[in-house]
Amino acid sequence: MDRWEALGSVAPAELRSAALELHWAVQLLAAAGAAFAEPVDDDSHRATTWHEGLEAFVGADFDRPYPLRAALRPHDLTLLVIDRTDAPVAELALPGQSLDDALDWLGLAAATYFGGAPPKLERPAYDLPAHPVADGAVFTRSVGAERRALSALYGSAASVLESVARAEADASPVRCWPHHFDVATLITLSRNSSGEADRTIGLGLAPRDADHDDWYWYVTPWPYPDASCLEPLDRGRWHTDGWTGAVLSGSAVVSLPTGERRAAVLAFLHEAIAAARSALD
Numbered sequence: 001m002d003r004w005e006a007l008g009s010v011a012p013a014e015l016r017s018a019a020l021e022l023h024w025a026v027q028l029l030a031a032a033g034a035a036f037a038e039p040v041d042d043d044s045h046r047a048t049t050w051h052e053g054l055e056a057f058v059g060a061d062f063d064r065p066y067p068l069r070a071a072l073r074p075h076d077l078t079l080l081v082i083d084r085t086d087a088p089v090a091e092l093a094l095p096g097q098s099l100d101d102a103l104d105w106l107g108l109a110a111a112t113y114f115g116g117a118p119p120k121l122e123r124p125a126y127d128l129p130a131h132p133v134a135d136g137a138v139f140t141r142s143v144g145a146e147r148r149a150l151s152a153l154y155g156s157a158a159s160v161l162e163s164v165a166r167a168e169a170d171a172s173p174v175r176c177w178p179h180h181f182d183v184a185t186l187i188t189l190s191r192n193s194s195g196e197a198d199r200t201i202g203l204g205l206a207p208r209d210a211d212h213d214d215w216y217w218y219v220t221p222w223p224y225p226d227a228s229c230l231e232p233l234d235r236g237r238w239h240t241d242g243w244t245g246a247v248l249s250g251s252a253v254v255s256l257p258t259g260e261r262r263a264a265v266l267a268f269l270h271e272a273i274a275a276a277r278s279a280l281d
Helices: 016-036 099-114 144-166 250-254 258-280
Strands: 049-051 056-058 069-073 078-082 088-093 175-177 182-191 197-206 216-222 237-239 245-249
Touching (some): 016 056, 016 069, 016 099, 088 099, 144 182, 144 197, 144 258, 182 258, 197 258, 216 258, 245 250, 245 258, 250 258
Antiparallel strands (some): 049 056, 056 069, 069 078, 175 182, 197 216, 216 245, 237 245
């Protein structure tokens, strides 16, 4: 099945539970990054990137003599440890396992290669939406269609954002952030005398939240401009309650024929980026 077809195989509003469970599963990669990667100020050592070949989220390189990374394959919810060639050297099917079980397994897998006692990994102290997994429940076994749709969603999002980022002079690497579980890049328009970014445009894909019933694409100018400066959009709409950004809903995307979905997302992103630039000028 084509990835842009697969992401619409389950209605966006029906992915909430599976997306929340996947959000919690991604904390395993963040925990591995916190324990084994070199810390960086922007917290990207706990973030992930999308690996097209593995169809998986991949964490930061371990800061150890033997280079390893943790990875998570959404379509079957499998936790991996991969080597420098991206080949899996260990894997654990998460369905039937608890979050603590998986953290212990990661520690044992690391000890196999690094020696010594298995380190105790801790899940990050992010404020995440509630889910039974957070309280010790095991990962579920019966959401295959939803997981395949989520894999298609995040894989297609990473691909689109990579293509946009390549065309921008000062775009950050495309990453999936474990706190909000959005896959995103940040375009820096200008910096102050200290070298800090003072005008930016963030763009990405986010799962359902308190403001939106399904996953959505967003483009956010910063600092937030006055609503009167926002140009009308042909696709999507402006969100101005609490934060300011252009939004294109998942339901709007999957309502289109499969062959038109990628082009529609790209058209939205390019139009919204241009509108955000204009609002920040």
